[in-house]
Amino acid sequence: MSSLSDLDSQIRACKKCKLSEARKNAVPGEGNPHAKLLFIGEAPGSNEDIQGRPFVGAAGKLLDKMIHDVLGLERKDVFITNVVKCRPPDNRDPMPEEIEACSPYLISQILFIKPKLIVTLGRHSTGFLFAYSGASFPGITKVRGKLHVLKIGNLETKVFPTYHPAAALYNPNLRETIRDDFVKIRSEVNSNLYTIDQFFNSDGSSNKR
Ligand code: SF4
Numbered sequence: 475m476s477s478l479s480d481l482d483s484q485i486r487a488c489k490k491c492k493l494s495e496a497r498k499n500a501v502p503g504e505g506n507p508h509a510k511l512l513f514i515g516e517a518p519g520s521n522e523d524i525q526g527r528p529f530v531g532a533a534g535k536l537l538d539k540m541i542h543d544v545l546g547l548e549r550k551d552v553f554i555t556n557v558v559k560c561r562p563p564d565n566r567d568p569m570p571e572e573i574e575a576c577s578p579y580l581i582s583q584i585l586f587i588k589p590k591l592i593v594t595l596g597r598h599s600t601g602f603l604f605a606y607s608g609a610s611f612p613g614i615t616k617v618r619g620k621l622h623v624l625k626i627g628n629l630e631t632k633v634f635p636t637y638h639p640a641a642a643l644y645n646p647n648l649r650e651t652i653r654d655d656f657v658k659i660r661s662e663v664n665s666n667l668y669t670i671d672q673f674f675n676s677d678g679s680s681n682k683r
Contacts, residue, residue, distance in 0.1 A: 478507045478586055481579060485559050486526075491575040493560035493568075499526030503555025503583065511545075511552045511663070512589035513537065514580065514599040516638060517568050523561035528554045533640035536649070537595070540639070544656035545663070553587055555580065557599045573602055581606070585627050592631055593659060596638030603633055619655050621662060634659055 485502040488494060501518040504527055513529075521531035529537050537554070541547050558568040558576045568576075580602075584592070594600040597614040604611035607624035611617065618635045625631075636655035642648040 478583065481582055481586070485579055488559070488576075488579075491560075491572045493558065493562060493572055493576075496563055497560040498523045500559045501526055501528050501556065501561075502559055502579070503528050503553060505549060505553035506551055507553070507587060509551065509553040509587055510590040511547075511659075512584065512587055512592045513552060513554045513595060514592060514603070515554070515556045515595045516598040517556050517558040518561040519565055519640075520561065528556060529639075532643055533638070536639040536642060536652075540652060540656045544653060545660050553583075553589070555583060557602050568598060573598070577602060577606070581626065584631070585629060588629060589631065591659070591662060592633045594633060594635045596641065600633075600635040619651075619658065621658075632662070634662065 482502040486500045488500060494500070497518075501522045515529060515533075518528065519531055519533070521534075522528055528534070538549055541549060541552060557580055558572055559579060560576075562568050562572070592603070594603055600614055600617060601611045603624055603626065604617070604622075607626055609622070609624055614635060614637065618637060620634070622633045622635070623630060624633045634655070636659075637648050637652055639652060642652055
């Protein structure tokens with residue numbers, strides 16, 4: 475399997491789908507390669523396309539705030555990426571063929587990182603992982619806020635869907651819902667035998683799997 479940095483290089487040079495034509499930068503994702511917590515969004519937006527980094531706009535600020543205020547962590551402690559690594563024009567939804575072309579990168583990232591918990595942000599990443607693992611997906615509102623166990627390749631992993639933080643920018647009520655979901659994520663993390671500090675090391679060197 476490729477290393478994360480090999481994957482990063484492959485993604486930045488990738489031209490497997492038409493999204494490569496208008497992008498400024500592909501956005502592979504960033505964070506701790508040994509992270510126990512992996513966040514998966516939909517696709518890069520304008521700010522992410524310019525900077526080549528995930529979740530750096532207003533939605534990213536909200537995600538950072540939830541990670542910091544509710545989980546007591548920093549961005550460098552977790553790994554953040556998207557299903558589709560290049561920006562869809564005009565921030566449209568990614569098309570099925572774009573997800574199909576790009577998702578092998580995400581699967582490789584998951585299998586490399588082997589997170590303890592995956593938090594899917596919104597219907598695209600959630601729907602993709604449910605479909606990939608063979609689980610039925612009745613919609614984000616039905617599955618969010620609960621823990622699911624999905625099989626991704628040989629990896630059986632816990633997946634916790636919540637709404638995409640961008641949705642809370644337009645619907646302030648969702649901000650509280652997302653915060654409530656992050657409280658549950660914190661409980662799930664703390665339900666392990668490790669304290670949150672032991673669970674998430676910035677260098678991953680002493681983490682238990
Ligand atoms: S969206 Fe994914 S598959 Fe398409 S060009 Fe970008 S990295 Fe390649």
